[in-house]
Structure formats: structure tokens, C-alpha cells
Amino acid sequence: MNRPQLVHYINDSRDPGVVLSEATVRELEQLVDALYRNLDTPEPEFGAQVWYELASEELERRKVRKFPDAYGAA
Structure with a gap:
């Protein structure tokens, strides 16, 4: 994902949870990869930290739901 695509996500007018x-x-x-790389730049996009946290949490939730035993959940 390039920077303009990332900015498109960050500037989406919808609630991040919906997106x-x-x-x-x-x-x-x-998205998580692009956000991580963006945060490792001298001037990350405004809001990238929040989006990174939200996207990482959503990705983790989905992985736990799909493979609960792999994450120690019953």
C-alpha cells in the first residue's frame, strides 16, 4: 500500500470501526503494515498511531476468532 492509499484510509469520513x-x-x-512503516518515518501522517492501534486490534480479534486454540483461547 502506498502513501496516498494510506492517507485515503486515514482521512475516510466514516468511523474507523466501520472502515x-x-x-x-x-x-x-x-493496512497494519503500511501504518507501521508510516509511523517509522520522520513525519508520520496525523492519526496514523490511532489507526495502527485500531487496525492491529481488529486483525488480532479476527485471528483469535478464526484460530482460537492457536492463541490459548477455549
Whole structure:
């Protein structure tokens, strides 16, 4: 995901929870990766930290739901 695509996510007028819930697992993985790389720059996009945290949490939730035994959940 390039920077303009990332900015498109961050500046989406919808609630981040809605945007993230509509994303596929693959899209979430790409978004989390892009956000991480963006946060490692001298001037990350405004809001990237919040989006990174929310997207990471959503991705983790989905992985736990799909593979509960792999994460120690019963």
C-alpha cells in the first residue's frame, strides 16, 4: 500500500470501526503494515498511531476468532 492509499484510509469520513470492520483480513494486514512503516518515518501522517492501534486490534480479534486454540483461547 502506498502513501496516498494510506492517507485515503486515514482521512475516510466514516468511523474507523466501520472502515476496519468492512476490510478483509488481507486488507487489514496490508493496512497494519503500511501504518507501521508510516509511523517509522520522520513525519508520520496525523492519526496514523490511532489507526495502527485500531487496525492491529481488529486483525488480532479476527485471528483469535478464526484460530482460537492457536492463541490459548477455549
